[in-house]
Amino acid sequence: MSDKFDSDATTLNRFVMSYTRDHDLVILLNAIATSCKLITSAVQRAGVAKLYGLAGEVNSTGDDQKKLDVLSNDMMINALVNSGVCCVLVSEENEEPIIVPPGKAGKYCVAFDPLDGSSNIDCNVSVGTIFSVYERKPGSNGSAEDLLRSGADCICAGYVVYSSAVEMVFTFRGSDVHGFCLDSTIGEFVHTREKMVFPAEGGKRIYSCNEGNANNWDQPIKDACDHFRDSEQPYTARYVGSMVADIHRTILYGGIYMYPADAKSPKGKLRLLYEGIPMAMIIEQAGGVASTGFFNGKIQRVLDLVPDEIHAKCPIIMGGKRDVQVVFDQYKKAGIDGPTL
Numbered sequence: 001m002s003d004k005f006d007s008d009a010t011t012l013n014r015f016v017m018s019y020t021r022d023h024d025l026v027i028l029l030n031a032i033a034t035s036c037k038l039i040t041s042a043v044q045r046a047g048v049a050k051l052y053g054l055a056g057e058v059n060s061t062g063d064d065q066k067k068l069d070v071l072s073n074d075m076m077i078n079a080l081v082n083s084g085v086c087c088v089l090v091s092e093e094n095e096e097p098i099i100v101p102p103g104k105a106g107k108y109c110v111a112f113d114p115l116d117g118s119s120n121i122d123c124n125v126s127v128g129t130i131f132s133v134y135e136r137k138p139g140s141n142g143s144a145e146d147l148l149r150s151g152a153d154c155i156c157a158g159y160v161v162y163s164s165a166v167e168m169v170f171t172f173r174g175s176d177v178h179g180f181c182l183d184s185t186i187g188e189f190v191h192t193r194e195k196m197v198f199p200a201e202g203g204k205r206i207y208s209c210n211e212g213n214a215n216n217w218d219q220p221i222k223d224a225c226d227h228f229r230d231s232e233q234p235y236t237a238r239y240v241g242s243m244v245a246d247i248h249r250t251i252l253y254g255g256i257y258m259y260p261a262d263a264k265s266p267k268g269k270l271r272l273l274y275e276g277i278p279m280a281m282i283i284e285q286a287g288g289v290a291s292t293g294f295f296n297g298k299i300q301r302v303l304d305l306v307p308d309e310i311h312a313k314c315p316i317i318m319g320g321k322r323d324v325q326v327v328f329d330q331y332k333k334a335g336i337d338g339p340t341l
């Protein structure tokens, strides 16, 4: 038998079908995978296809849209609308929710950031896609309301990192986290990581945040970073600036990723529905911790937040228990109660 050819490869499709008998969910994840393959092609051909640069528009959160942002968004919307199993879509690139016409509508609601890490697109640094899936509420025909609910209602979530390899990391609610690499020779995501979990004992000591914002952070976050640098075993700093890449590294190697609230952005920068909640679900189900830090008067789980609008933001402190505990300890010193992990 050749070790180069697997005659029994578990593709993403086969993996999903072994988990659920819900054909609509199989179709949905197939549509997401197809759009991520199309995005892969666009990212890899961006130079020759002249896709670098701005599209001339501004997105829902006021950022300039890149050509690849717009193209990736179109790819996801077209695949999901025509899948016949979605009723409402929320994209970082669209101010308003996208309501699927009745003839094509189904029960699923999807929130996504089609190409996360916009600032890295034009210099070939890793970028990603992030998504979360919900089922519409009983009696609803599909509206933004179906997505304005706690992360506890999220059915499944995933991200794809477009890098030296293209990899999807995916989990169903309450289940293990799995990795699938895109095998370009067969055009399929193939199951490559079984049950992803944070390294035992916390793994590498890495802290990851944009320290250019440090002057605006609250004191406990500043103190936590001082601790990371000054502890007996000093931490290494790593910050790609693409959440997908930073979170992927954090799960695989260990460490902590933070985009905290600060004096300029009291709700943080990242968006709850298509960045915070899906990543929090993956992190927690891989054995890590996904907290807001001190936000709206208390330290909260990201998955307990309920968005008050589709593009609501949330602060993010995510990582292994050892390292998130460092942040909670600094809050405790400042008189703010937090969990002991």
Ligand code: AHM
Binding pocket: 063, 092, 113, 115, 116, 117, 118, 119, 210, 241, 242, 243, 244, 246, 259, 269, 270
């Ligand atoms: P985007 O969705 O516009 O790309 O913004 C989200 C990104 C994250 O991927 C990343 O972690 C963060 O913004 C980086 O922000 P900053 O450049 O402020 O460090």
Ligand code: MG
Binding pocket: 092, 113, 114, 115, 116, 117, 118
């Ligand atoms: Mg984005």
